[in-house]
Amino acid sequence: MQGFRLHFVMLLRLSWRNLWRNHRRTYIMLGAISVGVWAMIFMTALMRGMVDDMLNQGIHNLPGHIQIQHPAFLDDPSVVNSIAEPEGELLAALNQPGVKRWATRIKVPAVIASERESRGINLLGVEAEAEADITGLPAQVSEGRFLESNQDQGVVIGAKLAQRLETRLGKRVVVMSQDPDNNISERGFRVVGIYRAEMPGLEEYNVYAARDTLQKLLRIEGRVSQIVIVDQDYRDIESLYRRIEKVTPSTLEIKPWYEIDNYLAAMFNMMDGFVLVWVIIIFLALSFGLVNTLVMAVFERVREIGLIQALGMRPRLIVYQILLESLLLLLIGLAIGNGLAIITVKPLESGLDISMVAEGMAMMGASSMLYPNLTLHDMLLANSVVIILGILTSILPAWRAAHLDPVRALNST
Numbered sequence: 001m002q003g004f005r006l007h008f009v010m011l012l013r014l015s016w017r018n019l020w021r022n023h024r025r026t027y028i029m030l031g032a033i034s035v036g037v038w039a040m041i042f043m044t045a046l047m048r049g050m051v052d053d054m055l056n057q058g059i060h061n062l063p064g065h066i067q068i069q070h071p072a073f074l075d076d077p078s079v080v081n082s083i084a085e086p087e088g089e090l091l092a093a094l095n096q097p098g099v100k101r102w103a104t105r106i107k108v109p110a111v112i113a114s115e116r117e118s119r120g121i122n123l124l125g126v127e128a129e130a131e132a133d134i135t136g137l138p139a140q141v142s143e144g145r146f147l148e149s150n151q152d153q154g155v156v157i158g159a160k161l162a163q164r165l166e167t168r169l170g171k172r173v174v175v176m177s178q179d180p181d182n183n184i185s186e187r188g189f190r191v192v193g194i195y196r197a198e199m200p201g202l203e204e205y206n207v208y209a210a211r212d213t214l215q216k217l218l219r220i221e222g223r224v225s226q227i228v229i230v231d232q233d234y235r236d237i238e239s240l241y242r243r244i245e246k247v248t249p250s251t252l253e254i255k256p257w258y259e260i261d262n263y264l265a266a267m268f269n270m271m272d273g274f275v276l277v278w279v280i281i282i283f284l285a286l287s288f289g290l291v292n293t294l295v296m297a298v299f300e301r302v303r304e305i306g307l308i309q310a311l312g313m314r315p316r317l318i319v320y321q322i323l324l325e326s327l328l329l330l331l332i333g334l335a336i337g338n339g340l341a342i343i344t345v346k347p348l349e350s351g352l353d354i355s356m357v358a359e360g361m362a363m364m365g366a367s368s369m370l371y372p373n374l375t376l377h378d379m380l381l382a383n384s385v386v387i388i389l390g391i392l393t394s395i396l397p398a399w400r401a402a403h404l405d406p407v408r409a410l411n412s413t
Contacts, residue, residue: 030333033386036283037383038344040282044279049370049371064230067254079177101134103134104226106123107225108178121206124206128152150210155208156207175189175217177217322398322402326398
């Protein structure tokens with residue numbers, strides 16, 4: 001054990017001194033590694049933030065992390081496929097600690113008409129108090145107010161829909177839909193609020209009214225389209241899902257968000273793999289510079305390596321020395337790159353305005369504000385990949401140095 005420590009200390013000193021023999025080359029390589037590591041982590045934080053935003057936006061639009069509805073509702077979202085409001089064991093489970101928020105909703109296709117225009121819409125009957133935690137819609141109201149109670153007599157429409165209908169705050173509109181007997185139910189509502197969604201495309205289709213008011217309009221008192229449940233984190237809903245599933249009647253269908261929207265599930269599953277591929281691609285570009293630096297260092301020290309071989313230094317110790325030089329270079333570059341990433345990403349976590357490409361982001365399901373997300377997992381992944389691949393790319397120069405012929409090396413010029 002004592003001999004190993006002596007060898008390690010000796011190799012560490014030699015490696016450190018050899019690393020700084022050519023300051024210019026070492027600084028250039030450190031700059032390349034630092035910038036590469038910074039780029040890995042910075043771009044990963046941007047991508048992570050964008051995907052998180054897309055997932056959160058998508059889950060809000062579903063809405064909820066878990067949904068309970070009629071088995072035919074997702075294929076045919078009509079008033080016929082409604083369910084009774086929760087009661088008994090299901091109601092007790094929904095009110096237990098661990099459920100952040102739950103609410104009932106009505107969702108039916110409808111037509112809205114102003115004095116000048118008419119449009120097809122999704123008519124949503126919501127519980128006013130719960131909507132802030134489920135979709136965050138009340139915070140998006142730019143004119144007027146949100147619904148004040150479950151019996152509110154007004155509607156909240158999107159800014160784009162208001163423009164299409166040529167109407168404005170305070171004007172009356174007529175909403176028409178079908179009741180369970182396929183009769184037309186219609187009623188006049190006053191526009192009490194206009195919202196601007198983070199995804200502008202939603203403004204044309206989603207119209208919000210009070211749940212109880214819609215129940216009377218559609219003649220479905222005591223019935224709703226969905227029960228939506230919000231957990232603390234969309235990444236970890238399995239335990240809550242299993243608990244609610246046990247008490248959900250067999251006549252109803254319960255689904256987590258990743259089964260309702262396959263696109264969002266694919267994005268979630270793809271993200272970690274994308275980060276790994278991105279980090280590997282960036283490092284492969286860096287590896288050429290790293291290998292070149294180490295090979296040049298070996299060529300500069302051919303006579304020296306031949307001398308230490310002639311004096312009895314074993315080939316494996318030469319390999320260890322070259323690998324240790326590479327490791328030191330990587331660790332310094334990682335420290336600088338990580339520091340740069342933290343310094344540049346943290347100030348942006350409060351939000352980065354990318355409204356100039358808002359339409360393109362909306363097509364992808366993301367908002368015009370990007371919130372980079374710097375996670376410890378991504379930093380550890382980037383650092384691990386750099387160290388592992390860096391050591392692997394250093395094996396070739398180390399092997400070549402250890403297998404130099406001492407006689408030829410000493411006679412080289």
